[in-house]
Amino acid sequence: MKPDGGILVVDDEFLIADLLSAMLEEMGLDVCGSAASAEEAVAAVRRHEPGLVLMDVRLRGARDGVDAAAEINAISSVPIIFITGSRERETVERIEAIRRGSVLFKPVRFDQLQREVLRAIAA
Amino acid sequence: MAIALTSTMLRGGAPAGSKARGGRWVIPVILMQALCTTAIIPISSLPGPELPALTPFFLSGILTTELATSFLLFAWFHDIRTWPLLLIASAYLFSALLLTDYLLTFPSAIVPGKAFVGGPQAAAWVFVIWTIGFAGLALAAAALQWRGATQALDPVRATAATGKAIGAAAAVALLTLLAAAFEDDLPTLMAGPFFTLLDQVLTAFGLMLLLFGTAIILLHLRGQNELFAWLAVVLVGMFCAGLLTALGGARYTIGWSAARLSWVVSGSVMFLFFVRQFVRRQHVLVDARQALEDAVAQRTADLTDAIRQRDLLLREVYHRVKNNLQVVDALIALEFPRFRDPAAREALTELRNRVFALGLVHQQFMSSEGLVTFPAAPFLRELCDHVSTSLDVAERGIRLDVDVAPIKVNLDFAIPVGLLTTTLLSNAARRAGTTAVRVSFQRGAPGEAILAVEDDGAAAAIGTSADDPAENPPDDPLGGSSGARIVQGLTRQLEGRIDVSQDDGVRVRLHLPLPDIAA
Numbered sequence: 001m002k003p004d005g006g007i008l009v010v011d012d013e014f015l016i017a018d019l020l021s022a023m024l025e026e027m028g029l030d031v032c033g034s035a036a037s038a039e040e041a042v043a044a045v046r047r048h049e050p051g052l053v054l055m056d057v058r059l060r061g062a063r064d065g066v067d068a069a070a071e072i073n074a075i076s077s078v079p080i081i082f083i084t085g086s087r088e089r090e091t092v093e094r095i096e097a098i099r100r101g102s103v104l105f106k107p108v109r110f111d112q113l114q115r116e117v118l119r120a121i122a123a
Numbered sequence: 124m125a126i127a128l129t130s131t132m133l134r135g136g137a138p139a140g141s142k143a144r145g146g147r148w149v150i151p152v153i154l155m156q157a158l159c160t161t162a163i164i165p166i167s168s169l170p171g172p173e174l175p176a177l178t179p180f181f182l183s184g185i186l187t188t189e190l191a192t193s194f195l196l197f198a199w200f201h202d203i204r205t206w207p208l209l210l211i212a213s214a215y216l217f218s219a220l221l222l223t224d225y226l227l228t229f230p231s232a233i234v235p236g237k238a239f240v241g242g243p244q245a246a247a248w249v250f251v252i253w254t255i256g257f258a259g260l261a262l263a264a265a266a267l268q269w270r271g272a273t274q275a276l277d278p279v280r281a282t283a284a285t286g287k288a289i290g291a292a293a294a295v296a297l298l299t300l301l302a303a304a305f306e307d308d309l310p311t312l313m314a315g316p317f318f319t320l321l322d323q324v325l326t327a328f329g330l331m332l333l334l335f336g337t338a339i340i341l342l343h344l345r346g347q348n349e350l351f352a353w354l355a356v357v358l359v360g361m362f363c364a365g366l367l368t369a370l371g372g373a374r375y376t377i378g379w380s381a382a383r384l385s386w387v388v389s390g391s392v393m394f395l396f397f398v399r400q401f402v403r404r405q406h407v408l409v410d411a412r413q414a415l416e417d418a419v420a421q422r423t424a425d426l427t428d429a430i431r432q433r434d435l436l437l438r439e440v441y442h443r444v445k446n447n448l449q450v451v452d453a454l455i456a457l458e459f460p461r462f463r464d465p466a467a468r469e470a471l472t473e474l475r476n477r478v479f480a481l482g483l484v485h486q487q488f489m490s491s492e493g494l495v496t497f498p499a500a501p502f503l504r505e506l507c508d509h510v511s512t513s514l515d516v517a518e519r520g521i522r523l524d525v526d527v528a529p530i531k532v533n534l535d536f537a538i539p540v541g542l543l544t545t546t547l548l549s550n551a552a553r554r555a556g557t558t559a560v561r562v563s564f565q566r567g568a569p570g571e572a573i574l575a576v577e578d579d580g581a582a583a584a585i586g587t588s589a590d591d592p593a594e595n596p597p598d599d600p601l602g603g604s605s606g607a608r609i610v611q612g613l614t615r616q617l618e619g620r621i622d623v624s625q626d627d628g629v630r631v632r633l634h635l636p637l638p639d640i641a642a
Contacts, residue, residue, distance in 0.1 A: 014539075014612035036616065 003051020003121045006032030010041040010065060011056040011083070016106075020054055020083070020113070027114055037061040038068035045072050052120055057084040057091060066094045073099055079120040083108055149345055149352045153337075153359045160363040160385070167370040167378025174375075175231030181383050182226045185390035189219040192393045197285060204281040207268040211354065213288040214260035215393065220296035221253035228303045245303035247312035251325045252299050254365055258332035261358055265339040268351060316373040326369045333362040353396040360389025434494055441489040448482035473549055473606075476510050480541035483509075488534065499564055500527040502537065503544060507562050510545055514552045516560070521552060526563040530572055536638045539613040540564075540574060546606050547576035547631055554580030554629065572635050579628035 007024055009031055011017040021031045032048040035041040037060040045053065053072065057065040069080050082095050085106040095103050104116055196212035228245035230238045238245055276284065302309065312322035340355040364385035371378025455475050462468050483506055491497040507525045510516075516523055532540065544562065551560045557580035567573040610633075614621050619635040 012616070014616040015609070018608065018612060 002029055005048055005050045006030035007052045007054060007117070008032055008041070008044050008048060008050040009034045009054045010036075010044075010059065010068065011054075012036040012058065012060040013056075016056070020108075023110055023113055024054075024117070026110070027117065029117070038063035038065070038071070041065075041068040042071050042075070045076055045078060049076070050078055052117065053078055053080045055080050055082050057082060057086055057095070066091070066098060069095075069098045069101060079123060081116055081120055149341070149355055152356055153341075156356070156359050156363055156385075160367060163367060163378065163381045164370055167367050167376060167381070168372050169377045171375055171377045171380040175229075177380075177383070178229050179226060179232045181387050182222055182229075182232070184387055186219055186222045186226070188391050188394040189215050189222065192397065193219055195397045196393075197289075200281070200285065204276040204278065205273050206276070207264040207272065208350075209281075209284055209288055210260050210264035210267065211350070213292055214257050214264070216289060217260065217292040217295065218253065218257045218390075220292055221249060221256065221299065224249045224296055224300045224303065225253065227300065240300060241303040241306050243313050244306040244309055244311060247318070247322055248303050248306065248309055249299055251312065251322065251329065252295075254326065254329035254361070255332065256295065258329050258336060258358070258361070261354060262332050262336035262339070265336045265344065265351060265354070268348065269339050269343045316375065318369070318372060323369055326365055330362055330365045330369075333358045333365065337362065350396065353392055357389045357392045360385050360392065364389065437494045438489050441485045441494075445482045445485040445489060448478050448485070452478045452482070469553075472513055473546075476513055476545045476549065477542055479509055480506055480545045481538065484534065484537045484541050487537070496531040496533050497537070499530045499532045499537070499540070502532075502541070503527045503562070503564055506541060506544055507548055510548050511552065511560075514549060516552050519552075521557055522559045524559070524561045526561070526565070528565045528572075530564065530566065530637070533638050536617065536635075539617055540635070543574060543610060543613050543633060544576070546609050547574075547633075550606060550631075551576050551578035551580065551629065554578055556581045557628075567634055570637055572637050574633040574635060575630065577628060577630040 007029055009017050009020050009024070011020065011034070014036075017034045017036075021034065024031050032050050033044050035044045039061065041053070041055070041059070044050075053069075055065040055069055059065050059068065065082060065084070069082070072078065072080065077100065080098065080101045082098075082101060082103040083106060084091065084095075084103065087105060092103070095101055102116060102120065104112060193212055193215035196208065196215055200208045200212050224240075225246055226232050227240040228238045228249050230236070230243070230246065233239040275281075310321050311319050312325075313319065318326075337355050337358045340351045340358070344351040345355065346352075364382035367378035367382040367385065369378075371380075371382070373379065452475050455471055455478065459468065459471055462471060483502060487497040487502045488494060504525050504527060507523060511521075511523050544564075548560065548562055551557060557578045559579050561575075561577045563573070563575045563577075565573055565575075610631075611621065614633050614635070617635045619633055622632040622634065624630045624632075
C-alpha cells in the first residue's frame with residue numbers, strides 16, 4: 001500500500017533526512033520531498049499534499065516540528081510521525097496533543113519505521 | 124514624598140517595643156521640663172535684658188521647623204489619612220502662619236521702635252490666638268485618637284480635607300493679621316509692657332487646653348502611639364512657656380525670655396521626631412541593603428557553582444561522545460583488514476575520516492572556554508593533517524597548504540564544515556595528477572565564510588544533482604556519488620552555495636553563511 005501524494009521528510013539534518021528517504025525508498029514508498037524548517041514543511045504540505053509526513057522536532061529556525069505539525073493539522077488531515085531524539089516530558093506531551101500524530105525515538109531502526117509507516121498509512 | 128513611617132504608629136497600634144520606649148522616656152523628659160520651669164518661676168518676674176532683635180531670631184527658627192514639620196505631617200497624612208494626623212498637621216501649619224503674623228506685629232521685630240503691622244496690642248492678640256488655636260487643635264487630635272477615630276479616609280475625601288484644612292489655617296491667619304492691624308476695636312491685652320487681666324485669662328484658657336491635651340496623651344495614648352508621646356513633650360513645653368510668660372507679667376522679664384527658649388525647644392521637638400524616624404529608617408535601609416547584597420552574593424555564588432557544574436557535565440558529555448566516536452573508529456579499523464577490494468578500503472578510510480571529523484569537533488568543545496564555540500583554525504588544521512596522513516598525501520609527493528582565518532564556529536556549523544572539508548580534501552588528494560592541494564577557510568562577504576579546496580589535478584565532469592547519485596559521475600569534482608550528495612546536501616543544510624571552477628586544476632568554493640555567534 002502506498003500513500004497518495006508520497007511521503008514528506010522534515011529534518012534539518014541533511015544526512016538524517018537522506019537516510020530516512022533511503023529507508024522509505026527501500027520499503028518501496030515514494031518520497032515527495034524534504035524540508036528543513038517549519039515554514040518549508042507547511043509549504044511542502046500545501047504543494048505536494050503528501051499521504052504521510054515524517055517530522056523531526058528540532059528544526060531550523062525559531063519554530064519546531066510540533067509547531068509545524070499544529071499548522072499542518074489545520075490545513076490537512078495528513079498523518080504525522082514524529083521522529084525525535086528528545087524524550088523530555090514537555091516535548092512528548094506537546095506531541096501527544098497533536099491529532100493524527102505518533103512518535104518514534106531516534107535512533108530509528110528500519111523495522112520500527114516500516115511498522116509505524118504502514119500503520120499510519122492503513123489508519 | 125514618602126515618609127517612611129508605619130501606619131500602626133498613628134492608628135493606635137505601635138511598632139514592637141515602642142510602648143516600653145514611650146513609657147520610659149516621656150515622663151522623665153516632662154519632669155525635667157517641669158523642674159526647669161519650677162526653678163525659673165521664683166525669678167520669672169524680674170526684668171531681663173531688653174533685646175528686641177532676639178525675637179525675629181527665635182521666631183524665624185521656630186517658623187522654619189514648624190513649616191517643615193507641617194509639610195512632613197501633611198505628607199504622612201497623604202499615606203495614613205486619619206483625622207488626628209490631619210489635625211496635628213493643621214496645627215503646625217496654623218502655628219507657622221500665626222508665627223508669621225507675630226513677626227509682623229511684634230514691636231521692633233522688623234521695623235525699629237514699632238510693629239510692622241498694627242500697634243501695641245497686635246502682637247499680644249496674635250500670641251493669644253496662636254496659643255489657643257494650636258492647643259485646641261492638638262487637644263482635638265488627642266481626643267479623636269483616644270476615642271478611636273483612626274479609620275483611614277478614602278483618598279478623595281482625604282485630599283479634599285487637606286485642602287480645607289490648609290485653607291482654614293490660612294484664613295484664620297489672615298483674619299488674625301487683619302484684626303491685629305485694626306486693633307483699636309479689640310480689648311486691651313497690654314498695658315505698656317504689662318499684660319492685662321484679660322490677657323492673663325486668655326492665656327490661662329490656652330494653658331488649660333494644653334494641659335487637657337497633655338493629660339489625654341499621658342493617660343491614654345503615651346504607651347500606644349509614638350507620635351502622640353512626642354506631641355505631649357511639645358504641649359508641656361508650650362505650657363511651661365505660657366506659664367512663665369504669664370508669671371513674668373510683662374515683656375522682657377526673665378520668665379518672658381525663658382518662655383522664648385522653651386518655645387524654641389518645643390517647636391523643634393516634632394521635627395526631631397521626624398529626624399529620628401529618618402535616621403531609624405536609614406538604619407533599616409542600610410541593614411536591608413546589606414541583607415540584599417548578602418543574598419545577591421550568595422545567589423551569585425550558587426549560580427556560579429551551578430554554571431561550573433554544568434560546564435563540568437558538558438565537558439564530560441563532549442569527552443564521552445568523542446571517546447565513543449573513537450570506539451566507532453576502532454571498530455571500523457578492526458574490520459578494515461578483511462577487505463581487499465580497493466574501493467571498499469577507500470570507502471572505509473573515507474568513513475573513518477568522517478567519524479574522526481565528528482570526534483574532533485567534540486574534542487574542540489571539550490577544551491573550549493565557553494563550551495559553545497571554538498576557533499576553526501586549530502580544528503581544520505588538525506583535521507586536514509589527519510586526512511592527509513590517512514591518504515598518504517606526503518608520501519605521494521602532494522604538498523598541502525592549510526590557511527584558516529580566526530573564525531569561531533558553533534556545533535551546528537562545525538559538524539557540516541568538518542564533513543565538507545574531509546570530503547573535498549579526500550577528493551582533491553585522490554584526483555589524478557594532483558601535486559598540490561590548498562585548503563582555506565576565510566571570511567567572504569559580511570556574515571559569510573568561504574571554504575575553498577583547490578588542487579592542480581585533472582579536470583573532471585561536474586554533476587548537478589544531490590538527489591540522484593547517478594547524475595554524479597565518479598570523477599565529479601565534488602566526489603563520487605556519496606561524496607557529491609554529502610557536499611551538496613550539507614551545503615544546502617547550511618543555506619550556502621557551491622562554486623566550482625576548473626582551470627589548471629579544480630577549485631571548489633563553498634559560500635557558507637556564518638551563524639550569528641561567529642559573524
